[in-house]
Amino acid sequence: MGMKVGRRGFLKQFLGAAAATPFLTGAPFVTRDLLRRKSRLPVIVTSRGKRGNWAEKVLTAAWKAYEKTGDMMEAVIAGANVVELDPEDMSVGYGGIPNEEGVVQLDSSVMHGPKRNAGAVAALEYIKTPSRVALLVMDRTDHVMLVGEGALRFALAHGFKKENLLTDKAREIWLRWKENLSPNDDWFPPPPDDDGLGGPPHGTINVLGVDEEGNVFGVTTTSGLGFKIPGRVGDSPIIGAGLYVANDVGAAGATGRGEEVIKICGSFLVVENMRRGMSPKQAVEDACKRLIKLHNGDPRFSDNFIAVNREGEVYRGGVRGLKKYGGPEYAAIRNGNLEIYRGEYLIKDEKPIW
Numbered sequence: 001m002g003m004k005v006g007r008r009g010f011l012k013q014f015l016g017a018a019a020a021t022p023f024l025t026g027a028p029f030v031t032r033d034l035l036r037r038k039s040r041l042p043v044i045v046t047s048r049g050k051r052g053n054w055a056e057k058v059l060t061a062a063w064k065a066y067e068k069t070g071d072m073m074e075a076v077i078a079g080a081n082v083v084e085l086d087p088e089d090m091s092v093g094y095g096g097i098p099n100e101e102g103v104v105q106l107d108s109s110v111m112h113g114p115k116r117n118a119g120a121v122a123a124l125e126y127i128k129t130p131s132r133v134a135l136l137v138m139d140r141t142d143h144v145m146l147v148g149e150g151a152l153r154f155a156l157a158h159g160f161k162k163e164n165l166l167t168d169k170a171r172e173i174w175l176r177w178k179e180n181l182s183p184n185d186d187w188f189p190p191p192p193d194d195d196g197l198g199g200p201p202h203g204t205i206n207v208l209g210v211d212e213e214g215n216v217f218g219v220t221t222t223s224g225l226g227f228k229i230p231g232r233v234g235d236s237p238i239i240g241a242g243l244y245v246a247n248d249v250g251a252a253g254a255t256g257r258g259e260e261v262i263k264i265c266g267s268f269l270v271v272e273n274m275r276r277g278m279s280p281k282q283a284v285e286d287a288c289k290r291l292i293k294l295h296n297g298d299p300r301f302s303d304n305f306i307a308v309n310r311e312g313e314v315y316r317g318g319v320r321g322l323k324k325y326g327g328p329e330y331a332a333i334r335n336g337n338l339e340i341y342r343g344e345y346l347i348k349d350e351k352p353i354w
Contacts, residue, residue, distance in 0.1 A: 040312030041214060042066065044075060045332040047206040047255050047306045047316060055331035056338055058082045062207060063333050072211040073112050073135070079207040080108075080131045080219045087167045091203030094128040095167040096223020098174050099230045104165035106130040106223050107237040109145075110138055113216035113247030120145040120237040123230075126162040127155045131221045134237070145237060177227055204236050206243065206253025206306050214310040218243050218251040225258070234258025240268035249275045250310050252283070256303030256319070264290050270307050280307035280315035281343075288319045288346050300353055304328045304343075314341070321345035322352065 044062045046055060062079030066072055084093030091097070098104045108130035109120035119138025122145060124130050133155045137146050146154050156162060166174075204222035211217075220243040222236040235241035235258035242258065244267035245251040252270035254261045261267070266287050273283035284305045292299055299319055306316040316330035327344040 040334065041210055042072065042212045043308065043312040043314065043332055043334045044072075044079065044207065044209040045306065045308050045314045045330060046079060046208075047253060047304065047328075047330055048203070055329075055340065058205070058207065059331055059333040059338060062209070063336055066209070066211075072209040072215065072217045073110070076207040076209045076217050076219045077110065077131050077135060080205055080221050081129050083205050084129045084131060084221055087169075090170055090173070090223070090226075092205050092222055093130065094163075094165050095170055096165065097170055097226035098166055099224075099228045099232070101230055102166065102171065102174050103230065104170070104223060105228075105230070105232075106165070106221070107233060107242075108134045108219065108221035109237045109239060109243045110134045110219045111217065111239065111243055111245035111251070112138065113245045113251070116247065118144050118239045118243075118245075120239065121151040121155075122147040122233045122237040124148070124151045124155070126152060126165065127160050128163055128165065129160075131219050133158075133160065134219075134221075144239060147233070148231070174227065204242070204253075204255040206255065208245075208251040208253060208306065208308045210250075210308055210310055210312055216245050216247050216249075216251045216308070216310055218245045218253060220253045222255075235261040235266065238262060240265045242267060244268045244271045246271050246275065248310070250280070250308050252305055252307040254303060254305050257301040260291055260294070260299070260301055260303055263294065266291075266303070266305060270305050274307065274309050280309055280313050281317065283307055284315055284317040284343070285346065288317055291319050292346060299347070302345075306330055308332075315343060316341070317343040318345040320347040320349065320353075323348040323350055 046058050058079045061082050062075045065078035066075035083089050087095035096104050105123045107122045111118045117138050119134045121130050121133045206220045208218045220236045224234050241262045243253050252267040254266045269287045270283045273286050284307050287305050302320045304318040308314045314332050316328050318328045327342045330341050332339045
């Protein structure tokens, strides 16, 4: 696992305080308190331990939900809802980058270890919290996935409200993309002094949890690839690709280019690696190596996997990323204490290749 930082030092660490210790790879720092603790459970982990208070918001909400309900499935979804409802995050839920026609389409999946069950939605429009709809698919139907218009009708039948998911910021990014598509169409490019909103943000959130009895749960949710062809579905709602949970082993989730994760059934592969005795770190790195080999040693994309076993060990690693970042961040919460980690990219670049 990567380096771990206690909750009290979290903001100090990431605001660059002079006393802060830089991220390291390899073995984590372990406090005496942790050594005395008989169990690493319960634990909730998220794939995006972002600098600032993003991870703290997600995991604190999840932990509070677990303390209140004792239901880890509810807890991980409560954590995911923080990002789904945040208009400033343009990769998940409300405020997500739209498809090429300017329409926001969302994907999500959930898995419940003890019930050995799953639910998912894909290309869902107008609903801010697709993870909640995925949960209903699991709990209220004998299906696993609903898509498009059918998923929307199902959500509306259960009381969800139809809302506009396209924020002004996301719309402006989409419009600038459209204006720059071709010099020969009827759209004028942005003015030379345009401040630019950058390329399409991309990303996904996984929230995985193991309760105090060792039961495992997970959720993955995303708005998918920015400017995608309408109807495109990535790995996030596909059980075994963007999410997989086995109650006797652990859980895994994926972020990045979904098409590549689908090709190797990525999250299923990570969990099955752990079933064969690998640690979360070994299991993740094996899946990353599989993708690298699939592309003859030079994948032109970035994918990441996060894993937790039922003993509470966690790890996140990636196929490819920028050297200056060191590795993909992730976070966990145990007994209300936030821990921030950094994993490793197997291929490190000086500058972006995409």
